[in-house]
Amino acid sequence: MKSFYLENHDAFMRYLETPQDGPAIIYLPAISFSAAASFFDVVTHADMPRHRALLIDYLGSGASDHPDRFDYSLAGHAACIAALMDAAGCRGATIMGHSMGGSVAIQLAITRPDLVGNLIVGEGNVTSGGGGLVRQILAHDEAEFIESAFPKMQSKIFTSARDGEAIGIRRNNVWQNASALGLYRNARALSGVQDSMLDDFLALPMKRTFVYGEKTFPTTLDTVGPDTPSPDLLREKDVGIAIIPGAGHGQMFDNLNGFVDILAKVAF
Numbered sequence: 001m002k003s004f005y006l007e008n009h010d011a012f013m014r015y016l017e018t019p020q021d022g023p024a025i026i027y028l029p030a031i032s033f034s035a036a037a038s039f040f041d042v043v044t045h046a047d048m049p050r051h052r053a054l055l056i057d058y059l060g061s062g063a064s065d066h067p068d069r070f071d072y073s074l075a076g077h078a079a080c081i082a083a084l085m086d087a088a089g090c091r092g093a094t095i096m097g098h099s100m101g102g103s104v105a106i107q108l109a110i111t112r113p114d115l116v117g118n119l120i121v122g123e124g125n126v127t128s129g130g131g132g133l134v135r136q137i138l139a140h141d142e143a144e145f146i147e148s149a150f151p152k153m154q155s156k157i158f159t160s161a162r163d164g165e166a167i168g169i170r171r172n173n174v175w176q177n178a179s180a181l182g183l184y185r186n187a188r189a190l191s192g193v194q195d196s197m198l199d200d201f202l203a204l205p206m207k208r209t210f211v212y213g214e215k216t217f218p219t220t221l222d223t224v225g226p227d228t229p230s231p232d233l234l235r236e237k238d239v240g241i242a243i244i245p246g247a248g249h250g251q252m253f254d255n256l257n258g259f260v261d262i263l264a265k266v267a268f
Contacts, residue, residue: 001063004084011065013080015056017088018043024052024093025267026085028101031133031186032178034062037170038098042252045260049268054088056081058104060182062174072185074193078107085115092117094267097124098251099131099227100190106201113206120266122211122251126198129226130191131249137187150180170253190226198229202237209240209266213247213254242266 003012016036029038035055043053057064058077070076081104085093095116097105102124109116125131130138140149157175160168201208210229218224218231227249231241242262247254 004087006059006080006083009059009067009070009080011059011067011070013057013059013065013084014063015054015084016040017055018051018053020050020052022049022051023268024054024090026081026090026093026095026105027053027055028081028095028097028104029057029061030099030101031190032061032171032183033174034177036062037174038101038252039096041256042260042263045256047257047260048264051268054084054090056084058182058186060179060186062177066179066182068181070182072182073189074103074107075111077104078111081108082112082115085112091115094118094120096120096122096263096267098122099124099249100186102227103190103193103197106197106204109204109206110197110200113204116206118267119204119206119208120211120263121201121209123213123216123227123249125190125193125226126201126229127195127226128191128193130187130193131225131227134187134190137184138191142181142184145184146180150183193226202234202239207240208238209242210234211242211244211251211259211262213244213249213251215246215248215254217243240266 001014003014005012027035027039029035034057039055059070060066095105102121109119157168157171161172218228224230244255244258252259
């Protein structure tokens, strides 16, 4: 694992990088998740073409540092990703962002379009509101979440993991190393996404693909949500649409082969 020092935050952001030559793909995970937990099986899949992969943990998540003075905003995360990409010489890269990672990826493409040649968003938030986990976190104020709610959620997740529940195992793997402060402020940032982000996403000049899970694909207006915008609207603005069979919001966790099949087609 590599470390990248962010002088303005006096903190290290950590990431995995494959040694392969070829096109670069930057992988950005969901809220609280480490990039390795989300994408290692994707990058190493037998059907995934060889490429240079950077699997990046945000500040506050995974193996990266948890600086209290960082604001944990989408713009803040995007600026950190941009600094790492500049140092790594990754211009015009493919960005694969899942859930919160999709929102960070869009913010990165808006502020630093020179870094993004191909933008792939896996049900990232493009309007305000947030999903179920975000609403659960924000049901508490910040201090209450950090001091009381987060430890209780960690304990519950650990118990479900110990009992062999797949979702519990997945979440326990990452929640034991997540910053409660960062998690809360990330949730607040997702809930407060400006509705203008959708317009900005639709106006971006690079190749764009929005990836839905089959189970979360919006078929009517009342099923359109913050991370599942209208497919018709996206098509009108030349955004590609891809649907992972049998998957929900978990995407690569729900159908790894289907996720890899789509990513291999749109990233290369």
